[in-house]
Amino acid sequence: MDATLVLGQQGRLVIPAEVRAALGLAAGDRLHLQLRGQRxxxxxxxxxxxxxxxxxxxVPEERSLVDELLAERRLAAAAGE
Incomplete structure (x- = not known):
C-alpha cells in the first residue's frame, strides 16, 4: 500500500484512513518514530x-548477554577507560 502525506504548517502529518485501518490504528494510539538515514x-x-x-x-539460552556486558565493562574499567 502506498500513500502520499502532506506536511501541515505545524509539522503535522495525517495518516490516511485506509492505512490506519490496515494497521489497526485508532485515535490516541502511540507510534515510535525512527530515522534510518534519510527515511x-x-x-x-x-x-x-x-x-x-x-x-x-x-540468542542461545546458555549465553548471558548481561554477563558479557559486565565482563566488557570490567575490562574497560581495568584498562582505565
Missing amino acids: VVLERPQDAVAELRGLASE
Whole structure:
C-alpha cells in the first residue's frame, strides 16, 4: 500500500484512513518514530517489542548477554577507560 502525506504548517502529518485501518490504528494510539538515514520509520510500540523479542529468541539460552556486558565493562574499567 502506498500513500502520499502532506506536511501541515505545524509539522503535522495525517495518516490516511485506509492505512490506519490496515494497521489497526485508532485515535490516541502511540507510534515510535525512527530515522534510518534519510527515511522516517513509524511503528507501533508493540511491533518494535515483538521485533526485539524475535531477535533475542535467536540468542542461545546458555549465553548471558548481561554477563558479557559486565565482563566488557570490567575490562574497560581495568584498562582505565
